[in-house]
Amino acid sequence: MEESYILITGGAGYIGSHVNRLLNSKGFRTLVFDNFVTGHRRFVQWGQLVHGDLRDSAQVEELFNRYPIGSVMHFAAFAYVGESMASPAKYYRNNLLSTINLLDAMVRHGVDGLVFSSSCATYGQSTEIPIKEDHPQQPLNPYGQSKLMDEVIIKDYCRAYGLNAVALRYFNAAGAGIDAVIGEWHEPEPHLIPIVLDVALGKRQYVDIYGDDYSSPDGTCIRDYIHVQDIAEAHLKALLHLDKVKGWEVFNLGNGNGYSVRQVIAAAERVSGRAIASRVCERRPGDPVCLVGSSAKAREVLGWKPGFAEIDTIVETAWRWQTRLNELLKKPL
Ligand code: UFG
Secondary structure: OOOOEEEEEOOOOHHHHHHHHHHHHOOOOEEEEEOOOOOOHHHOOOOEEEEOOOOOHHHHHHHHHHOOEEEEEEOOOOOOHHHHHHOHHHHHHHHHHHHHHHHHHHHHHOOOEEEEEEEHHHOEOOOOOOEOOOOOOEOOOHHHHHHHHHHHHHHHHHHHHOOEEEEEEEOEEEOOOOOOOOOOOOOOOOOHHHHHHHHHOOOOOOEEEEOOOOOOOOOOOEEOEEEHHHHHHHHHHHHHHHHHOOOEEEEEEOOOOOEEHHHHHHHHHHHHOOOOOEEEEOOOOOOOOEEOEOOHHHHHHHOOOOOOOOHHHHHHHHHHHHHHHHHHHHOOO
């Protein structure tokens, strides 16, 4: 039989492209399916590419008819917390419909292994730090809700149709491959680290700090920044773990270290050697004060260990990418 593909939905996006690259370097045959709404063609430099949209069930069916698919990694989703507060319909329609169409095709074609991109945004306000996988899930924004609903749907499909799924709940993905070939690139960019680095590069005048009156030591929100390469390694381990999964299993992916918005700005100043202007503004609706995860389970069961623990080393890789991205954007594809 022809060797099967690992289907990577959203493989042209930030995290999906790093996973696609890693899997190819390990000899896997990958099939990237992306609609390029937020992904980038130049990020798909490995594997086979199909341009298409998961919201269109006929296109998904055609994909599964055409290619032998062994298992699936599902990244494709809208993922901006702030935008999801303003446009919840966009988030529910896209993130839920895409997942259902994908799962239906998997069931119809007897593809039973799934690694799902979930999020710490499914937890909401933390009642204990670090957050473990059994922490209550009460999302504060529609993005987190949509990921939680996806989890519920996938769990039900596992139970009813015999799928096996691993959900990985990432904390704040950050950084870029150390050779800066691919990295973080959103338009518009809502995320803290690239915004702060754009200030260092002179592309923005200042960074808005979304609230400094939170119940944290310096009043700004705390996040657990986890390097995208470490997230990619965890996906490889999750893929290899799939045949041991009976139904559904979930793992947090974080460093276990929390950094405030101000601490991230300070790290970016150290790494870039430049002053970074900021101004305090209103809180961003939907933001929990503190998200720091325990990844003890992923370490124990998957044998995963993040290689980048310090914020400076994470920001360093982002800085190298961000300076390159500026050059890249000036060149045509
Ligand atoms: N922030 C600012 N100013 C900015 C941008 C962000 O102060 O210009 C703050 C945010 O309020 C937040 C922190 O910096 O407190 C990090 O914000 P990001 O937008 O970089 O990341 P989020 O925490 O909102 O969201 C990210 C991913 C989600 C994921 C979530 C989990 O986008 O997919 O992490 O926290 F679910």
